[in-house]
Amino acid sequence: MKRYDPQSIEPKWQEIWEKTGVFKTPDEPKDKQYVLDMFPYPSADGLHTGHPRGYTATDVFAHYRRFTGHDVLHPIGWDAFGLPAENAAIKKGVHPAENTAQNIENFRRQLKRLGYSYDWDREVNTSDPDYYKWTQWIFTELFKAGLVYRAAGQQWWCPKDKTVLANEQVVDGRCERCGSEVTKKELTQWYFKITEYADELIDSLDELDWPEPIKAMQRNWIGRSEGLLFSAPVKDMDLEIQTFSAHYEAFRADTFVVIAPDHPLLPRLIEDTENEAQVRQFCDYLIEKRIKRGFEEEKESEGIFTGRYVVDPVGNGELPIWVASYALADYGTGIVKCSAHDERDFKFAKKYRIPLKAVLMPKDAKERRQVEAFEECYTDFDQGVLTEPEELAGKRAHDVSEEVKGYAEKHELAKRQTQYKLRDWLISRQRYWGTPIPIIHCDKCGPQPVAEKGLPVELPDVKDYLPTGDGRSPLAKVTDFVKTTCPKCGGPAERETDTMDTFADSNWYFLRYPNPRKEDGAFDKEALRQWLPVDMYVGGAEHAVLHLLYARFWTKALADRKYLGFREPFKSLRNQGLIMAEDGRKMSKSLGNVVNPDDVIKAFGADTLRLFELFIGPFDQPAAWDTKGIEGSYRFLKRVWAFGQGLLEAPDGVDQETDIAETGLERAVSKATKRITSSIEQFRFNTAVSGLMEALNGLQEQVAKTGPHAVYRPYFERYLILLSPFAPHLAEELWHELGHEESIFTQDWPTVDESAIKDETVPIPVQVNGKLRATLELPADGLSEAVVTEAALSEAAVKKHLAGKPKKAIYINGKLLNLVG
RNA sequence: GCCGGGAUGGCGGAAUUGGCAGACGCAGCGGACUUAAAAUCCGCGGCCGCAAGGCGUGCAGGUUCGAGUCCUGCUCCCGGCACCA
Numbered sequence: 001m002k003r004y005d006p007q008s009i010e011p012k013w014q015e016i017w018e019k020t021g022v023f024k025t026p027d028e029p030k031d032k033q034y035v036l037d038m039f040p041y042p043s044a045d046g047l048h049t050g051h052p053r054g055y056t057a058t059d060v061f062a063h064y065r066r067f068t069g070h071d072v073l074h075p076i077g078w079d080a081f082g083l084p085a086e087n088a089a090i091k092k093g094v095h096p097a098e099n100t101a102q103n104i105e106n107f108r109r110q111l112k113r114l115g116y117s118y119d120w121d122r123e124v125n126t127s128d129p130d131y132y133k134w135t136q137w138i139f140t141e142l143f144k145a146g147l148v149y150r151a152a153g154q155q156w157w158c159p160k161d162k163t164v165l166a167n168e169q170v171v172d173g174r175c176e177r178c179g180s181e182v183t184k185k186e187l188t189q190w191y192f193k194i195t196e197y198a199d200e201l202i203d204s205l206d207e208l209d210w211p212e213p214i215k216a217m218q219r220n221w222i223g224r225s226e227g228l229l230f231s232a233p234v235k236d237m238d239l240e241i242q243t244f245s246a247h248y249e250a251f252r253a254d255t256f257v258v259i260a261p262d263h264p265l266l267p268r269l270i271e272d273t274e275n276e277a278q279v280r281q282f283c284d285y286l287i288e289k290r291i292k293r294g295f296e297e298e299k300e301s302e303g304i305f306t307g308r309y310v311v312d313p314v315g316n317g318e319l320p321i322w323v324a325s326y327a328l329a330d331y332g333t334g335i336v337k338c339s340a341h342d343e344r345d346f347k348f349a350k351k352y353r354i355p356l357k358a359v360l361m362p363k364d365a366k367e368r369r370q371v372e373a374f375e376e377c378y379t380d381f382d383q384g385v386l387t388e389p390e391e392l393a394g395k396r397a398h399d400v401s402e403e404v405k406g407y408a409e410k411h412e413l414a415k416r417q418t419q420y421k422l423r424d425w426l427i428s429r430q431r432y433w434g435t436p437i438p439i440i441h442c443d444k445c446g447p448q449p450v451a452e453k454g455l456p457v458e459l460p461d462v463k464d465y466l467p468t469g470d471g472r473s474p475l476a477k478v479t480d481f482v483k484t485t486c487p488k489c490g491g492p493a494e495r496e497t498d499t500m501d502t503f504a505d506s507n508w509y510f511l512r513y514p515n516p517r518k519e520d521g522a523f524d525k526e527a528l529r530q531w532l533p534v535d536m537y538v539g540g541a542e543h544a545v546l547h548l549l550y551a552r553f554w555t556k557a558l559a560d561r562k563y564l565g566f567r568e569p570f571k572s573l574r575n576q577g578l579i580m581a582e583d584g585r586k587m588s589k590s591l592g593n594v595v596n597p598d599d600v601i602k603a604f605g606a607d608t609l610r611l612f613e614l615f616i617g618p619f620d621q622p623a624a625w626d627t628k629g630i631e632g633s634y635r636f637l638k639r640v641w642a643f644g645q646g647l648l649e650a651p652d653g654v655d656q657e658t659d660i661a662e663t664g665l666e667r668a669v670s671k672a673t674k675r676i677t678s679s680i681e682q683f684r685f686n687t688a689v690s691g692l693m694e695a696l697n698g699l700q701e702q703v704a705k706t707g708p709h710a711v712y713r714p715y716f717e718r719y720l721i722l723l724s725p726f727a728p729h730l731a732e733e734l735w736h737e738l739g740h741e742e743s744i745f746t747q748d749w750p751t752v753d754e755s756a757i758k759d760e761t762v763p764i765p766v767q768v769n770g771k772l773r774a775t776l777e778l779p780a781d782g783l784s785e786a787v788v789t790e791a792a793l794s795e796a797a798v799k800k801h802l803a804g805k806p807k808k809a810i811y812i813n814g815k816l817l818n819l820v821g
Numbered sequence: 822g823c824c825g826g827g828a829u830g831g832c833g834g835a836a837u838u839g840g841c842a843g844a845c846g847c848a849g850c851g852g853a854c855u856u857a858a859a860a861u862c863c864g865c866g867g868c869c870g871c872a873a874g875g876c877g878u879g880c881a882g883g884u885u886c887g888a889g890u891c892c893u894g895c896u897c898c899c900g901g902c903a904c905c906a
């Protein structure tokens with residue numbers, strides 16, 4: 001009997017599969033399935049144990065879809081631009097291009113060693129000019145569509161990476177990449193107008209088959225809130241200010257107004273007032289304090305009276321305008337009407353002894369007295385009852401929401417307004433290793449997009465790619481690159497020297513796979529029609545608001561430019577949970593608890609690693625690595641191997657006893673097929689693997705009755721097909737040993753024999769008063785209530801717990817009998 | 822604070838629509854093989870109890886013939902967002 005030797009069979013089949021092209025993408029797909037992984041960022045560390053979890057899942061899914069007659073596109077590529085590559089390159093003194101190429105080579109080797117069924121002819125590499133040419137082209141298209149603009153402003157700045165960061169890349173006041181504390185810097189930068197799509201980005205989430213938490217995060221991030229916009233004249237001034245309110249129902253409680261210290265209207269507001277200098281000084285102090293504080297929440301708000309009043313449009317008289325540190329210039333209008341029914345307003349008013357008024361009351365009398373005395377801040381707009389205005393008195397704020405909106409609109413007191421937390425996407429990066437922004441600055445004509453024939457704007461191959469830290473990219477020092485002519489007037493002009501955020505690269509790569517080598521366009525209409533949208537997309541939940549939101553935005557923008565015939569790129573999305581270290585902590589080099597997939601493959605083979613990563617726990621949940629657990633998966637594959645070898649060496653010919661075993665084998669395989677099929681479809685790979693284990697146990701049990709026999713082979717062959725998406729090498733090897741010339745992957749998915757699944761006798765649990773007292777073993781057919789009840793009543797254990805005749809009986813057909821005494 | 826997700830043996834986890842709680846695996850115990858060990862194979866296994874039996878899915882209630890699953894009220898853990906008006 002041959003020994004199970006993954007080290008020899010796995011590379012052998014990988015080579016054969018590649019040579020014969022079994023996993024190549026079909027040309028004219030009829031029943032297509034686009035099964036996609038979030039492409040990896042090729043870091044110097046190579047694959048970590050988290051990668052194979054998601055990649056094996058999609059691979060199993062892709063195989064399964066092929067087996068069930070679908071034409072599958074299952075590609076892979078490299079998200080190759082980006083800061084970490086550049087930082088690593090700087091550290092090692094190797095050019096990022098060279099460093100990235102090495103890393104990709106290593107990643108490719110590792111992925112191939114795992115036996116994934118990728119179509120390797122379709123690799124894309126975002127740092128390849130043939131790719132980023134089209135990233136730049138899309139940029140210019142969006143520019144022409146008015147979805148790209150330049151603006152000056154305070155930007156988050158990472159002092160270590162020496163580049164600006166988007167809001168999304170700042171986590172707890174730190175740079176998402178390197179963990180340094182971020183600061184602010186005044187810069188002119190490029191933005192994508194993602195806010196233009198805010199509504200659609202929220203609304204169309206409903207139609208997506210995505211994990212609910214991811215949808216919730218996107219809704220949250222976009223942060224839509226519908227309310228009223230009030231306009232109010234400033235007393236003794238020719239000036240109107242506007243305020244946004246989401247909780248306008250208690251508008252009669254407004255007693256003051258706050259404005260952000262950095263609000264653009266503020267200088268005008270305080271001009272020529274008595275306290276002008278003092279207010280200005282205080283605002284400077286507040287602004288500085290906020291920058292220093294970063295993302296930490298202020299313990300106690302501070303403010304100062306501006307000396308100005310607004311005349312309230314809804315009848316609350318003249319309201320004093322205060323500068324308040326808690327007011328944000330970039331949300332709503334930056335000015336807020338304030339009341340006793342907001343925690344922050346309430347606290348602020350108490351601190352500065354600003355008068356308050358309560359018009360929203362709890363039902364409870366004691367609580368009510370506290371609210372009336374301003375001892376408590378009451379903010380429950382769902383349960384609270386209004387006391388003013390008279391028309392609404394006694395009604396719940398929640399119930400009159402629409403009524404108030406309608407009334408305010410009708411009498412022109414306010415307008416309906418929707419606000420978003422989502423900000424436009426800042427894409428300029430002052431770093432070398434990225435896609436150059438294809439813009440030419442001309443003194444006469446302004447910024448001009450580079451025409452398609454001028455693309456790609458190639459990243460110059462320079463020695464000095466170190467970030468400068470002065471707010472300009474290292475490209476600014478490359479005179480040959482910078483100096484050019486204006487595409488409009490032909491005069492001397494300068495190139496934009498910033499590069500794009502790497503999320504721009506990954507925004508559209510899934511559109512490139514259907515036509516990866518197309519030279520005269522980013523994508524081919526017919527190829528996109530054949531393959532897009534992506535049917536199954538798998539990756540980590542950490543991309544919930546960055547990549548997944550941006551990619552949706554570009555898809556919609558390109559659809560509006562008539563380039564795409566769909567508005568959502570990813571129909572179904574699944575997230576894999578993190579693989580933690582065995583100690584339950586995150587794997588990290590500094591903790592020394594990292595498991596390297598290469599080592600695992602060396603010890604157990606790729607099939608074991610694949611199987612174990614799926615068996616480790618529910619796919620979307622985090623799981624801790626388990627050294628003993630992987631041995632268990634290895635043991636299982638060895639048992640499959642030994643079982644196969646047993647059948648190979650078994651004698652031919654038929655005798656009567658084998659019939660009984662065959663019935664049992666049919667049952668085991670049919671049951672397994674049913675269970676594994678539904679598990680894969682639901683992305684519950686851990687139960688799919690236990691289904692495989694259970695089935696092997698069943699096969700062994702049956703065969704043990706007669707010993708191995710050649711007539712059992714067809715059952716085992718069907719079993720191998722079920723196993724093959726998980727352990728492709730082992731399955732293929734045994735398949736061929738069993739005498740097949742063609743690859744196992746040309747076969748059809750096994751069918752289920754429903755009649756075989758049915759057992760001849762079934763166990764019927766008998767409960768007395770809901771408690772299990774006996775289990776009857778009865779023939780599967782003819783299980784009427786009368787038959788079962790009669791059998792149950794003759795059981796000693798049932799009699800014992802049942803005093804006399806049962807008052808009532810609940811019989812669930814073929815499943816359970818409950819006697820109530 | 823707000824929004825998600827979760828809590829089941831020693832451990833990871835199973836359990837269609839409410840119907841035998843603990844599948845499958847890990848660790849453990851007992852046995853076979855072996856001079857011995859590893860590997861492999863067979864068996865046992867929620868807790869308490871000698872047993873009959875009782876108790877068991879985070880806690881407290883409820884609905885139901887019957888609840889891990891449904892309802893109400895909590896506790897704790899994980900993730901995301903957070904002066905967002």
